[in-house]
Amino acid sequence: MNSGTAVVVTGLGVILPGVAKPTEGLGPRVAPEPGWFDVAKALPGRGYRQLPRAGQYLLAASAAALADAADPFSAVPAERRGAVVGTNNASVALQDLMDRTIIEASADELSPITAPFFAMTRFASRLATEHEIRGLNLTVNTPRTAGLDALQVGGRALA
Numbered sequence: 001m002n003s004g005t006a007v008v009v010t011g012l013g014v015i016l017p018g019v020a021k022p023t024e025g026l027g028p029r030v031a032p033e034p035g036w037f038d039v040a041k042a043l044p045g046r047g048y049r050q051l052p053r054a055g056q057y058l059l060a061a062s063a064a065a066l067a068d069a070a071d072p073f074s075a076v077p078a079e080r081r082g083a084v085v086g087t088n089n090a091s092v093a094l095q096d097l098m099d100r101t102i103i104e105a106s107a108d109e110l111s112p113i114t115a116p117f118f119a120m121t122r123f124a125s126r127l128a129t130e131h132e133i134r135g136l137n138l139t140v141n142t143p144r145t146a147g148l149d150a151l152q153v154g155g156r157a158l159a
């Protein structure tokens with residue numbers, strides 16, 4: 001990163017079993033129980049229940065991060081807003097299910113709701129739509145280090 005560029009993280013959002021806010025994230029792990037994530041509570045409104053779980057987690061975490069940062073987007077024009085999303089392996093289960101469906105049946109059997117998420121970049125597209133992001137919108141798909149890589153890519157983009 002250039003020495004004159006700094007990335008400042010102003011808000012954090014996490015979606016973990018038993019964790020309500022980022023400061024609780026380093027505590028003892030809590031085993032997930034059925035129903036630990038309530039999509040209706042995390043994402044009030046229509047159109048979320050049918051999204052893939054990874055998409056629900058991303059949208060809920062981004063909403064929590066924006067709330068934690070006191071809604072920084074409200075003062076920024078949409079064309080100057082940007083997002084870099086680190087997905088790690090968020091949609092592996094969904095992509096595996098889609099591959100198995102195509103191999104064992106046909107592509108005609110794919111769900112029209114989840115089929116657009118065949119590419120991990122689609123999760124960031126939904127995020128951009130939700131928050132009117134018209135600037136940089138990028139997905140970093142690096143196993144284990146995607147969050148750190150996303151911060152580095154964001155810093156380079158700002159530079």
